[in-house]
Amino acid sequence: MSTFTLPKAFPIPVVGIGPGSQPAAPDLNYLPLPRLLDGFDMPWLPTAxxxxxxxxxxxxxxxxxxRMQAWDGTSEPYPSLQLNGLDRDGRTLVSQLLGEGEVSARVRCLNGHxxxxxxxxxxxVWRVLETDADGQPLADRIEAxxxxxxxxxxxxxxxxxELTPFDPAGVALMNAPAVLAxxxxxxxxxxxxxxxxxxxxSLLPMTPEDMAYIDANLGGGNSGVFSRGYGKCRVMATxxxxxxxxxxxxGMNAILLDTLEITRMPEVALAAADDLADAIERLQEALDWLTGEQVA
Incomplete structure (x- = not known):
């Protein structure tokens, strides 16, 4: 999985004497403002x-x-369509239409896939590519x-x-035992x-030894979700x-919030019902363009 690293220190400029040569007062130094949220941009599509x-x-x-229109938005199975039957040009068109959003995920399955x-x-609306243990493609599908x-x-x-914490072997801990319990x-x-x-x-007094002990007891999982939208987010199974x-x-890859969530799937990784409803409308607009039925 990808790791986040802090950027190199910003170089100190060489300045001479005179106006502008002295650093600004500390109370006038601000972190850069975040960029505005990106709106929806319809992917570029060829003509009908x-x-x-x-x-x-x-x-x-x-x-x-x-299928998305007929789906209630919560029940399973949800809409899923295989792309294996399309030829190369057909897949290219679907890829152009879907584009690439801000969220991705990677899962290592128990069967080695x-x-x-x-x-x-x-x-x-997600594109799911399944590969075997050697990285060879097995399936390509869309899931809504x-x-x-x-x-x-x-x-x-x-x-x-179940979790049975192991003996910390004499390492002094502060809050880790209570958190693990x-x-x-x-x-x-x-x-x-x-x-x-x-x-x-982020709200608890945790020492580095506490965090190392918690991480060692929980261990790593096999699923991860990554968002690169307005502020980066990483959701990792333990x-x-x-x-x-x-x-x-x-924006500097420093952790703003660090949590454990006990749930089937953290809400931050989930597309909202309103998003899915909007996706149907946008997909229809794209299809109308491809079929030449768009309203002038």
Missing amino acids: EETAHLGNAKALVAELIR ELLIQESVFAG CAIPAAVWQQARAFGRR EVAERAAAYQDGDEDHVINF GLQNVWRVQYFN
Whole structure:
């Protein structure tokens, strides 16, 4: 998985004497303001005439829209369509239409396969590529949902159900034992539908030894979700079922918020119902363009 590193120190400029040669007063130095949120941009698409021979790809998009319209937004199975039957040009068109959104995920399955997941520019519409242990493609599909279920299903299948903290071997700890006791109790009792339980390390007096002990006891999981939108976010499964490490970073890759969440899937990784409804409308607009039925 990717790791975040702090950037190199900003070089000190060489200045002479006179006006502007002295550093500004400390109270006038501010961090740069964050950029504005990006709005939705329809991906660039070829014309209906240029794609007249790609009827199968257009039919697949139409079927995706139909299934999303018929879906209640929460139940499983959710809409899922295989792209394996499309030829190269058809897949290229679908890739152009979907574009690349701000959220991606990676899952190592228990059978040795790997899932590479990318959200499209239409929130809640995901491209899922499944490969074997050697990296050879096995399946290519579109899934419309809050997040592909394999992310949390494989994390749950991989994780342990119970946590028994090991002896810290004489290392002085502050709050780690109490935190792990709370995690063990909550994780063992968790059932789907329960309210999320969040432990915020950013608000707790935790020593480096505390954090190392917690990380060693929980262990790493096999699923990770990454968002590069307005502020970076990393959602990582741990080695304990239904326990996720959620970290938010600023523009300098420094951690702003560091939490453990006991839940099926942290809400920050999920596409909202409103996003999915909007995706249907946007997809229809794109299909209308490809079929030459757009309103002037």
